[in-house]
Amino acid sequence: MPTPEPPRTAPERSAAELARVLARLLHRAGRAANLETGRSDCLERSLAPILEHLAEQGPMRIGVLAEELLTDPSTVSRHADHLLALGYVRRQPDPGDRRAWHLALTGVGAGALDDHRRWRAAYLAKVTRDWSDEDRRHLSRLVDRLADELFRDARRRYPVRGTLRSSARENRGRS
Numbered sequence: 212m213p214t215p216e217p218p219r220t221a222p223e224r225s226a227a228e229l230a231r232v233l234a235r236l237l238h239r240a241g242r243a244a245n246l247e248t249g250r251s252d253c254l255e256r257s258l259a260p261i262l263e264h265l266a267e268q269g270p271m272r273i274g275v276l277a278e279e280l281l282t283d284p285s286t287v288s289r290h291a292d293h294l295l296a297l298g299y300v301r302r303q304p305d306p307g308d309r310r311a312w313h314l315a316l317t318g319v320g321a322g323a324l325d326d327h328r329r330w331r332a333a334y335l336a337k338v339t340r341d342w343s344d345e346d347r348r349h350l351s352r353l354v355d356r357l358a359d360e361l362f363r364d365a366r367r368r369y370p371v372r373g374t375l376r377s378s379a380r381e382n383r384g385r386s
Contacts, residue, residue, distance in 0.1 A: 243334075244256050254323055254324070257290060258290055258299070260280055261280070261290055261291070261300075261314075262299060262300075262316060262320055262327075263324065264276060264279060265314060265315065265320075266316055266324055270313035270315035270316075271314065272305060272311060272312070272313055272314070273287050273291055273314060276314060281362065281369075291314055294320065297320075297323075298319045298320070299316070300315060300316055300317060300320055301315050302314065302315075303315050
């Protein structure tokens, strides 16, 4: 594989630096979260986004949930089975189609999510204790903006409902 040319313009250099910093952040955040996985009160990282989304958006079909989380329906289905076994979610009939069902957050799931949110906030308060509130708010705004841009870009590039994986394959190489 040929070595890519180094960035030449200021925007290319700053984008390359952002990519480096984000890769470092994701690696270190993942490692920190992995160290917490053994705790009995720690929600698994792969399950938290599903619970977060159900808490914010309400009950929905697995296919819609997968699309909104930009992941494959089979992955969400596998996680849903685990969440059902934990009692964090329940199945309820789809009011528009009695043959289908929605995934809904339970009280136990809401409690686990609240515990996870409190732990996450306390952990970040601890590791950023020397930061000003303004620095935390500024970083939050920028990360939120980046998350929105990443989501919009994925939606633009892979618009096919419920088939993110096949759509990604079809669009590979397009930018």
